[in-house]
Amino acid sequence: xxxxxxxxxxxxCNSLPERYIRKHHEEYGHVDTTDATSSPTTAADIPVIDFxxxxxxxxxxxxxxxxxxxxxxFQAINHGIESSFLDKVREMNxxxxxxxxxxxxxxxxxxxxxxxxxxxxxxxxxxxxxxxxRLYLTVFPQHLKRLxxxxxxxxxxxxxxxxxxxxxxxxNEFVLKALARSLNLDENCFLDQYGTSGKIQARFCYYxxxxxxxxxxxxxxHADGSAVTVLxxxxxxxxxxxxxxxxxxxxxxxxxxLTINIGDQIEVMSNGIFKSPVHRVSVNxxxxxxxxxxxxxPQTEKDIGPVEGLITDETPRLYKNVTFSLDFFFEYVQxxxxxxxxxxx
Ligand code: OGA
Ligand code: NI
Numbered sequence: 001x002x003x004x005x006x007x008x009x010x011x012x013c014n015s016l017p018e019r020y021i022r023k024h025h026e027e028y029g030h031v032d033t034t035d036a037t038s039s040p041t042t043a044a045d046i047p048v049i050d051f052x053x054x055x056x057x058x059x060x061x062x063x064x065x066x067x068x069x070x071x072x073x074f075q076a077i078n079h080g081i082e083s084s085f086l087d088k089v090r091e092m093n094x095x096x097x098x099x100x101x102x103x104x105x106x107x108x109x110x111x112x113x114x115x116x117x118x119x120x121x122x123x124x125x126x127x128x129x130x131x132x133x134r135l136y137l138t139v140f141p142q143h144l145k146r147l148x149x150x151x152x153x154x155x156x157x158x159x160x161x162x163x164x165x166x167x168x169x170x171x172n173e174f175v176l177k178a179l180a181r182s183l184n185l186d187e188n189c190f191l192d193q194y195g196t197s198g199k200i201q202a203r204f205c206y207y208x209x210x211x212x213x214x215x216x217x218x219x220x221x222h223a224d225g226s227a228v229t230v231l232x233x234x235x236x237x238x239x240x241x242x243x244x245x246x247x248x249x250x251x252x253x254x255x256x257x258l259t260i261n262i263g264d265q266i267e268v269m270s271n272g273i274f275k276s277p278v279h280r281v282s283v284n285x286x287x288x289x290x291x292x293x294x295x296x297x298p299q300t301e302k303d304i305g306p307v308e309g310l311i312t313d314e315t316p317r318l319y320k321n322v323t324f325s326l327d328f329f330f331e332y333v334q335x336x337x338x339x340x341x342x343x344x345x
Contacts, residue, residue, distance in 0.1 A: 006133050010208040019129045022217045044249035052078040054178045065182035072277030075257040081167050083256040089164050093290050095154035097206040107149050116149040131216040131283050133206045139165035140200035168230050172296040175228050189307045195299030207289040218281030225329035226263030226295035237289040243278040264340045268319040271306035319343045
């Protein structure tokens with residue numbers, strides 16, 4: 001049975017179902033000094049990185065390093081993906097979520113599966129539910145795609161998302177090389193660990209407006225379990241927030257930029273120099289918001305661990321060699337814990 005759509009709850013109810021009421025952040029296991037109901041007033045000053053300069057400019061590489069050590073995130077411009085194409089991806093997302101429920105349910109997620117259309121995997125009765133409807137798909141490489149979950153309505157969905165996944169794979173490769181260069185390491189050292197059979201999982205998110213925006217969260221606080229996450233944000237409606245120094249900061253929108261987040265696996269590979277940021281999504285009282293997250297995940301047959309060149313007497317190894325599994329990751333997220341804690345020595 002597919003779970004109840006958040007969109008329907010948003011449209012039909014006079015009071016907020018208990019399951020969606022968010023908890024205090026301490027209960028998610030994240031350090032936070034702000035009041036649970038307060039919204040961020042400060043915009044994060046997330047650096048904008050020009051990919052066309054990263055090849056030749058050492059100051060742009062320095063800026064990248066500083067962005068990742070400070071925020072774990074940056075906004076990429078001149079990334080090689082046309083803005084008209086990004087609009088097409090957004091349009092596919094929008095058209096899919098505008099379909100009638102019966103139509104979307106043709107691609108429903110089964111209870112014990114991670115792919116398909118639906119919402120949170122519910123692991124316990126206490127779990128607070130996210131105010132979002134989603135479609136999860138493995139989009140890369142080709143042979144791991146499970147087409148039974150790929151909508152063919154809108155008709156161009158498969159074609160556009162396939163093309164986008166190839167473009168994201170190149171962005172991921174470019175980012176991994178640049179990150180290595182920013183630390184004066186061999187440019188392939190992260191990429192070698194990422195492996196040749198890494199995969200990309202897509203999360204298409206639809207956040208309906210909510211009459212009680214301060215009581216719910218679109219996504220609970222979490223850090224991504226990926227190596228690199230490429231997020232295509234809504235062009236107009238903000239919602240993403242980052243935790244830094246115990247405060248939540250709003251993430252500004254730059255319409256044609258890609259939001260790039262470092263995930264837990266780069267934190268491990270970089271021996272903690274790069275930090276995978278805790279973030280969450282708040283919802284808007286009037287406007288819907290849509291995003292497409294692409295999670296680039298190293299090949300799972302082998303362990304990842306801190307790069308040798310980064311382990312010295314002054315900077316000893318902080319993380320074990322680990323293999324990340326998606327199921328394990330979600331179990332941690334839903335309990336409000338961070339998988340990265342389990343990786344520390
Ligand atoms: C995610 C995520 C942010 C957003 O899917 O992990 O952080 O704005 N998404 O949808
Ligand atoms: Ni995330």
